[in-house]
Amino acid sequence: MSLKNLSIFSLSVLLFSVFLVIYLNQENSKKLNRIEQWAKNNQIKVDKSTKAQKFTIDFDEKEWNLLKQKLSLTRFFTSLKDVPSFDFGFDPDYARELVEYWGNKFDWKSQVEYLNSYPQFRISINDTIIHYVHYTTNPTAEKRINILLLDGWPGAFFGFYKAIDFMEKNYKDICFDIVVPSIPGYHFSTPLNKIHNPVETSLLFDALMRYLFGELAHYYIHGEDWGSIIATTVPQLYPTRVSGIHITMPITSESNILNNICSLLLPYVPSLFLSDQELKHEFSSRFSIKSKLWKFWDEFGYFHLQATRPDTVGHGLTDSPVGLMAYILEKYSSWTFERLNKISGSKDGGLEFFNKDDLLTVCTLYWMTNSITSSMRYYANSFNAMLEFRKQNLDFFSLSVSQTVPVGVQMNLNDIFVTPFWFIKSRYLGLIQYKIVEQGGHFAAFQNPELTVKCLVDFITQVEYKI
Amino acid sequence: MSLKNLSIFSLSVLLFSVFIVIYLNQENSKKLKRIGQWAKDNQIKVDTSTKAQKFTIDFDEKEWNLLKQKLSLTRFFTSLKDVPSFDFGFDPDYARELVEYWGNKFDWKSQVEYLNSYPQFRISINDTLIHYVYYTTNPTAAKRINILLLDGWPGAFFGFYKAIDFMEKNYKDICFDIVVPSIPGFGYSNPLEKVVDPFDTTLIFDALARFVFGENSQYFVHGEDWGSLISTFLAKLYPERIGGIHITMPPLTSFFDFNSLLYAFAGQFFPNSILTEQEIKFGFKFSLSELASLIIKKTGYFHIQATKPDSIGAGMSDSPFGLLAYVLEKYSFGSFGMNVVGKKDGGLEKFNRDDLLTIITYYWMTNCISSSMRLYRNAFYTLEKGWPRTVLNMKKISAKVPVGVQVFQHEVSFVPFKVLKNKYLNLSMYNLVENGGHFSNFENPEKISNNFIEFINLAL
Numbered sequence: 001m002s003l004k005n006l007s008i009f010s011l012s013v014l015l016f017s018v019f020l021v022i023y024l025n026q027e028n029s030k031k032l033n034r035i036e037q038w039a040k041n042n043q044i045k046v047d048k049s050t051k052a053q054k055f056t057i058d059f060d061e062k063e064w065n066l067l068k069q070k071l072s073l074t075r076f077f078t079s080l081k082d083v084p085s086f087d088f089g090f091d092p093d094y095a096r097e098l099v100e101y102w103g104n105k106f107d108w109k110s111q112v113e114y115l116n117s118y119p120q121f122r123i124s125i126n127d128t129i130i131h132y133v134h135y136t137t138n139p140t141a142e143k144r145i146n147i148l149l150l151d152g153w154p155g156a157f158f159g160f161y162k163a164i165d166f167m168e169k170n171y172k173d174i175c176f177d178i179v180v181p182s183i184p185g186y187h188f189s190t191p192l193n194k195i196h197n198p199v200e201t202s203l204l205f206d207a208l209m210r211y212l213f214g215e216l217a218h219y220y221i222h223g224e225d226w227g228s229i230i231a232t233t234v235p236q237l238y239p240t241r242v243s244g245i246h247i248t249m250p251i252t253s254e255s256n257i258l259n260n261i262c263s264l265l266l267p268y269v270p271s272l273f274l275s276d277q278e279l280k281h282e283f284s285s286r287f288s289i290k291s292k293l294w295k296f297w298d299e300f301g302y303f304h305l306q307a308t309r310p311d312t313v314g315h316g317l318t319d320s321p322v323g324l325m326a327y328i329l330e331k332y333s334s335w336t337f338e339r340l341n342k343i344s345g346s347k348d349g350g351l352e353f354f355n356k357d358d359l360l361t362v363c364t365l366y367w368m369t370n371s372i373t374s375s376m377r378y379y380a381n382s383f384n385a386m387l388e389f390r391k392q393n394l395d396f397f398s399l400s401v402s403q404t405v406p407v408g409v410q411m412n413l414n415d416i417f418v419t420p421f422w423f424i425k426s427r428y429l430g431l432i433q434y435k436i437v438e439q440g441g442h443f444a445a446f447q448n449p450e451l452t453v454k455c456l457v458d459f460i461t462q463v464e465y466k467i
Numbered sequence: 468m469s470l471k472n473l474s475i476f477s478l479s480v481l482l483f484s485v486f487i488v489i490y491l492n493q494e495n496s497k498k499l500k501r502i503g504q505w506a507k508d509n510q511i512k513v514d515t516s517t518k519a520q521k522f523t524i525d526f527d528e529k530e531w532n533l534l535k536q537k538l539s540l541t542r543f544f545t546s547l548k549d550v551p552s553f554d555f556g557f558d559p560d561y562a563r564e565l566v567e568y569w570g571n572k573f574d575w576k577s578q579v580e581y582l583n584s585y586p587q588f589r590i591s592i593n594d595t596l597i598h599y600v601y602y603t604t605n606p607t608a609a610k611r612i613n614i615l616l617l618d619g620w621p622g623a624f625f626g627f628y629k630a631i632d633f634m635e636k637n638y639k640d641i642c643f644d645i646v647v648p649s650i651p652g653f654g655y656s657n658p659l660e661k662v663v664d665p666f667d668t669t670l671i672f673d674a675l676a677r678f679v680f681g682e683n684s685q686y687f688v689h690g691e692d693w694g695s696l697i698s699t700f701l702a703k704l705y706p707e708r709i710g711g712i713h714i715t716m717p718p719l720t721s722f723f724d725f726n727s728l729l730y731a732f733a734g735q736f737f738p739n740s741i742l743t744e745q746e747i748k749f750g751f752k753f754s755l756s757e758l759a760s761l762i763i764k765k766t767g768y769f770h771i772q773a774t775k776p777d778s779i780g781a782g783m784s785d786s787p788f789g790l791l792a793y794v795l796e797k798y799s800f801g802s803f804g805m806n807v808v809g810k811k812d813g814g815l816e817k818f819n820r821d822d823l824l825t826i827i828t829y830y831w832m833t834n835c836i837s838s839s840m841r842l843y844r845n846a847f848y849t850l851e852k853g854w855p856r857t858v859l860n861m862k863k864i865s866a867k868v869p870v871g872v873q874v875f876q877h878e879v880s881f882v883p884f885k886v887l888k889n890k891y892l893n894l895s896m897y898n899l900v901e902n903g904g905h906f907s908n909f910e911n912p913e914k915i916s917n918n919f920i921e922f923i924n925l926a927l
Contacts, residue, residue, distance in 0.1 A: 066540070066542075069540065070540060073533070073536065073537060073540075074785050075533075075784055075785050075834065076781075076784065076785070077780060077781075077784045077834055077836075077837040077838070078658065078660060079660075079777075080660055080661060080662060080841070081660045081661060082660075082661045082662055083662060088775065088776055088777040088841060088844060089774075089775030089776055089777035089778030089779070089780070090775075090777055090778045090781060091777065092777060092780075092781065092837075095781055191545065193545060193547060193548050193549075194547065194548065194549050195547065195549060195550065289480075293481075297770075297774065298774055299774070300770070301767075301770040301771030301772070301773070301774040301775055302771055302775070302778075304763075304766070304767040304770040304771065305767035305768060305770065305771045305779075306767075307767070308556075308763070308764055308765075308767040309555065309556035309557075309767055309768070309796065310555050310556055311546075311555040311556030311557055311558070311559060311792075312556030312557045312768075312792055312793055312796045313556070313771075313779065313782075313793065314544060314556070315543075315544075315557060315559070315562060315786070315788055315789045315791075315792035315793070316779075316782030316783045316785075316786045316788070316789020316790065316792065316793060317782050317789070318542055318543065318544045318789075319541050319542045319543075319782075319786040319788045319789050320781070320782040320783075320785040320786035320789055321785075322781050322782070322785050323781045323782015323783065323785055323786055323789060324782065325781070326777070326778050326780075326781035326782065327778050327779065327781070327782060330775065330778040370542065370544055372544075373544045374544070377547070377555060380555055
């Protein structure tokens with residue numbers, strides 16, 4: 001296609017898009033109003049009878065011995081000799097090594113003590129059990145910030161412990177009132193015997209914050225993975241209550257047609273859409289449609305399976321510790337490190353970067369709470385909910401977040417996808433901070449507690465002192 | 468944008484991109500003629516030093532006890548109270564029931580005897596271990612026909628036993644020389660420690676056929692699931708040798724071309740225009756939204772097996788219960804379609820419980836679930852190896868080779884007759900069968916036998 005034809009084509013497309021944008025914006029505001037009305041009607045009442053119980057994790061010796069017995073009976077399969085390790089998923093030889101360690105050296109009792117090092121509670125809201133950590137750093141400091149720390153799958157609440165510790169030691173002039181809930185169906189937010197989706201989680205977590213901080217409470221949200229989605233939904237529901245959101249995984253793919261058309265054009269005229277920094281980090285190739293489709297194919301098999309048949313894969317993961325471990329830890333590998341150089345052909349898939357006990361604590365936590373299947377059902381529930389809500393014209397997952405809600409984004413370059421500033425801003429209208437983290441991966445606070453906290457507090461500071 | 472429109476848009480973009488790729492591939496069309504020559508030149512030599520070993524399956528008491536021990540330690544999770552059973556996959560309550568039976572009542576020793584009721588062998592071809600059944604029915608009959616019976620995932624070679632028995636008893640005037648190989652990585656075609664894809668398997672199976680039937684002997688092929696794909700590869704590579712192929716699942720991947728795209732577009736807006744009367748009666752559909760629905764709702768397992776088979780293999784190699792649920796879910800949905808949702812047993816009580824558990828125990832005892840799932844990844848990434856793999860799937864089957872298609876009502880995917888004709892230039896038989904599913908040899912051994920033999924007689 002000649003340059004002239006390409007220009008005419010692009011110009012026509014652009015003009016068409018402008019009309020489309022204006023039309024869609026009007027639709028957008030109507031829909032946002034509908035959501036806010038729905039949010040008012042569906043706000044969860046937190047009455048006086050609701051009480052949180054203090055919660056301590058037990059070291060269940062019987063369950064621990066059963067786990068070790070199963071580990072000792074583990075049956076393995078052999079790796080392929082003619083392909084790089086980890087190309088076919090979690091390497092069976094490394095799995096064997098970790099199982100050895102898990103069954104013979106890993107000290108679950110000490111880990112339980114570590115898990116209990118921050119005060120925890122359980123509460124039933126709307127017939128749903130929520131487990132959460134509630135901790136206040138530097139209680140005498142003048143500046144008080146309420147904050148929700150949310151992670152996702154396959155994460156765990158204690159992934160934020162090092163971040164919390166860093167916040168306490170390095171920001172002595174701020175009192176952070178921190179809440180770290182687990183999504184219903186995850187870990188100690190169990191048992192969960194009914195369907196539950198991210199919009200319901202958003203309602204619940206908001207209710208939790210009002211329970212803890214009062215009906216007029218304001219709070220920040222830091223969200224990773226599902227936490228980013230929940231952090232995006234809460235301000236759609238209750239924009240006046242959320243002081244700001246800080247996310248690592250902005251969702252923009254469906255926000256508007258203009259974005260999708262521009263994605264098509266981006267590889268040809270990258271400088272039109274990308275900043276110098278983004279160009280330097282090869283966003284033009286990573287954000288191209290071809291690259292995204294390929295990434296989606298390569299990495300989203302688990303998502304596809306969990307969103308359609310979670311129980312089918314759940315059985316093996318509930319009954320086999322190595323099965324659970326391989327399935328989960330593969331994510332800690334492929335979502336944290338760059339594939340070609342760091343993972344493919346390596347002995348450990350990059351995992352030796354992490355503390356082995358930390359990784360196995362994540363696995364043991366899913367194991368002990370028998371929550372892997374309910375955690376995976378969240379995907380199917382969300383997919384079904386998305387279709388349901390769309391029928392009711394409540395497009396949570398594609399509508400924008402109001403300009404009045406400040407947004408900070410931490411873009412980790414080794415995460416599955418990268419999204420440029422321009423595209424995020426079209427959905428997150430209040431985007432005021434965008435930081436690229438070069439060696440950052442999907443599990444931001446778990447991998448880089450200090451860096452993540454710095455990004456987060458920088459954002460909060462910007463918001464607090466601009467107002 | 469409604470989800471329906473979005474799906475259509477996305478699928479159009481995808482199909483368009485695929486079309487571009489295919490078009491570029493077809494620049495090779497001049498080179499397609501070379502495939503026949505290539506196939507001849509790269510035929511695997513089967514020399515006199517190649518020897519097959521007789522093979523009998525052992526009843527391994529130690530392994531059987533370990534299996535039962537693991538079953539007794541099974542840990543379960545609870546079903547959701549407010550959704551129909553099987554809506555989220557294999558129902559936990561029914562799984563518990565099966566595990567109970569498996570650990571306490573199932574008689575593996577008798578099943579092993581049953582599995583050994585037909586003579587088996589193992590042979591190393593191209594450094595790859597192949598297990599196969601070789602049986603001759605009615606050896607004194609005048610008419611002699613060589614046939615290859617090919618199964619797929621998650622099937623098993625002994626799924627054909629009832630069909631073989633039926634053929635022996637009901638066609639006394641024909642001597643069938645039957646070979647039932649297991650795909651490398653499946654069952655006793657193990658250990659397999661290198662990458663073997665369906666294309667490699669095709670060359671190996673043809674070599675096996677030449678080893679058993681003789682260097683220039685003609686043979687017919689019946690293929691299900693992966694067997695259907697391999698059958699089409701055989702017909703494309705060795706048209707002079709293949710008397711005909713009889714398949715139950717025309718591989719959808721052979722139809723990712725402009726022609727099919729047009730039909731799918733037409734099918735979107737004028738659904739009946741692209742279907743035969745019988746296809747309409749059966750409720751089959753071929754349209755963009757139907758394909759999108761198939762890809763989204765039914766191929767989760769395919770997606771993960773084609774990308775990260777080892778990640779999911781770990782649990783199923785270690786937990787018999789996990790293996791059971793994962794595999795039997797296919798026998799449920801694959802045999803009855805979405806009708807299973809709401810049924811306590813997912814429809815599985817229709818089958819003989821021992822038959823189902825024999826399949827699972829076979830996958831367990833051979834520790835082959837991971838290597839069998841790797842086939843999906845190997846198949847997908849095979850294109851990286853270049854020509855002729857990049858063109859073979861899209862090639863038409865020449866008029867020299869008759870193709871018989873027998874599609875069961877609940878088969879997992881569907882390609883209309885009008886579209887099939889474009890690729891199978893000699894589509895000599897096309898039958899739709901009511902009330903059957905994907906696992907044809909398992910569920911309908913008589914129907915496939917009769918249809919296959921009718922097809923062979925037509926071809927001869």
